[in-house]
Amino acid sequence: MKKDETNKNISSETTLTFLNYLFNGYKGDNFTIQLWDGFSINSKQEGEIKFIVRINDPGVIRDIFLPPGELKITESFFFERMDIIGDLICAIESAQAIILPKLNVRAMSRLLRMLIALPKTKFVNTGTKYIATQQGKEHSLARDKVSVSFHYDVSNEFYKIWLDHNLVYSGGYFENHKTDLDKAQLDKLEQICRPLELKEGEELLDIGCGWGSLIIYAAKNYGVKCTGITLSKEQAELANCRISEAGLSETCKVMVKDYRELDSNYKYDKISSIEMLHHVGGNNLQNFFEIVHRLLKNDGKCFIIAITKKEGSRFKNPSFAKKYFMPDYHLVSIGELIRLAEIEKFEITDLESLREHYYLTAKHWIHNLEEHHEETLKYVNEVIHRVWRLSFALMAYGFKSGLLNFYRFVLIKNNSKQFNNNLTRKHLYSE
Numbered sequence: 001m002k003k004d005e006t007n008k009n010i011s012s013e014t015t016l017t018f019l020n021y022l023f024n025g026y027k028g029d030n031f032t033i034q035l036w037d038g039f040s041i042n043s044k045q046e047g048e049i050k051f052i053v054r055i056n057d058p059g060v061i062r063d064i065f066l067p068p069g070e071l072k073i074t075e076s077f078f079f080e081r082m083d084i085i086g087d088l089i090c091a092i093e094s095a096q097a098i099i100l101p102k103l104n105v106r107a108m109s110r111l112l113r114m115l116i117a118l119p120k121t122k123f124v125n126t127g128t129k130y131i132a133t134q135q136g137k138e139h140s141l142a143r144d145k146v147s148v149s150f151h152y153d154v155s156n157e158f159y160k161i162w163l164d165h166n167l168v169y170s171g172g173y174f175e176n177h178k179t180d181l182d183k184a185q186l187d188k189l190e191q192i193c194r195p196l197e198l199k200e201g202e203e204l205l206d207i208g209c210g211w212g213s214l215i216i217y218a219a220k221n222y223g224v225k226c227t228g229i230t231l232s233k234e235q236a237e238l239a240n241c242r243i244s245e246a247g248l249s250e251t252c253k254v255m256v257k258d259y260r261e262l263d264s265n266y267k268y269d270k271i272s273s274i275e276m277l278h279h280v281g282g283n284n285l286q287n288f289f290e291i292v293h294r295l296l297k298n299d300g301k302c303f304i305i306a307i308t309k310k311e312g313s314r315f316k317n318p319s320f321a322k323k324y325f326m327p328d329y330h331l332v333s334i335g336e337l338i339r340l341a342e343i344e345k346f347e348i349t350d351l352e353s354l355r356e357h358y359y360l361t362a363k364h365w366i367h368n369l370e371e372h373h374e375e376t377l378k379y380v381n382e383v384i385h386r387v388w389r390l391s392f393a394l395m396a397y398g399f400k401s402g403l404l405n406f407y408r409f410v411l412i413k414n415n416s417k418q419f420n421n422n423l424t425r426k427h428l429y430s431e
Contacts (some may be wrong), residue, residue: 026043134147192214206228208274305354
């Protein structure tokens with residue numbers, strides 16, 4: 001027993017020595033790391049503790065750094081080798097500030113010597129059942145259906161717990177920092193309908209309609225006929241139930257269909273695509289805009305909201321996302337989206353950045369997941385809960401740091417070349 005206790009203390013000492021070296025020069029927010037045997041260390045000696053990292057497996061630090069890998073860190077969190085309690089966004093920012101300065105040749109040689117002395121344990125990864133299966137050509141019809149289903153067909157009940165009451169799974173529109181999520185998402189639906197200038201009797205197509213929130217709102221408040229398409233069977237089933245409950249079955253419907261499968265001879269007055277372009281794939285974006293152009297009537301409008309990446313930024317898709325969260329998603333810059341839309345003869349109007357709005361939305365989603373942790377476990381397991389929580393924290397970090405942006409813009413199929421815009425934007429905000 002004494003020998004085991006001694007070995008445990010030696011393991012703690014070598015780990016604490018390594019952590020002290022990592023923290024050297026760190027000037028960010030204060031946090032605590034708790035080891036498996038009760039020992040703990042603060043990153044600084046003063047300041048509010050923003051989060052706690054609890055190391056459950058003595059070998060996890062060695063595994064993460066030998067060799068270093070982002071996927072190793074995230075999987076260690078997913079499979080409970082370590083816990084992060086508190087501000088997860090702050091934890092991501094602190095990790096960047098601590099680790100990146102140490103990734104140089106001089107520092108790495110010392111790190112390597114210290115890492116070799118750290119405790120090691122054999123970890124058997126049992127997470128293969130949570131990994132997306134990606135077969136066939138990327139962004140083919142068949143593969144896209146599987147990839148979308150992997151993310152959205154987790155459980156409607158799971159999504160209901162942490163989304164707003166209208167089930168809007170995209171960035172909200174916040175009047176101020178005190179606006180709650182329900183109002184922000186309701187206001188966002190209104191802020192889609194107004195730029196589209198929907199009129200009673202018109203037909204609206206929503207590409208990537210989710211659980212039907214926008215088309216239900218548009219039909220109810222603007223008297224338009226609506227069609228929504230999604231590749232998620234669970235979304236479509238619930239959306240059509242909601243449509244029926246709202247008494248809108250004669251004017252609204254949701255189909256499980258890819259935008260590439262739509263009848264190109266049928267024309268719509270207005271089209272919306274709310275935060276689904278990341279599922280299209282960079283090489284398919286021009287084709288997407290070409291199809292939208294073909295589906296619109298002359299002088300028809302398309303409203304698009306899209307997550308974009310900063311041109312020339314160091315942003316890259318997290319390694320874990322394609323395995324555990326959202327397979328086959330790709331981001332491009334706003335410049336690339338506008339360029340491709342113009343190639344397809346669209347006039348672009350009403351371009352607006354809403355970057356902070358998505359940061360606020362992601363914070364609400366994280367809070368709701370954490371607040372209702374036990375309830376989510378009725379429908380998903382701990383791994384999925386952690387995957388979603390970390391994903392939204394990384395998104396929030398991306399928007400806060402400027403690596404990501406969130407744009408809305410309107411496309412007009414202006415074949416007549418007539419002026420087709422309002423002189424001001426008052427119509428977007430006046431009551």
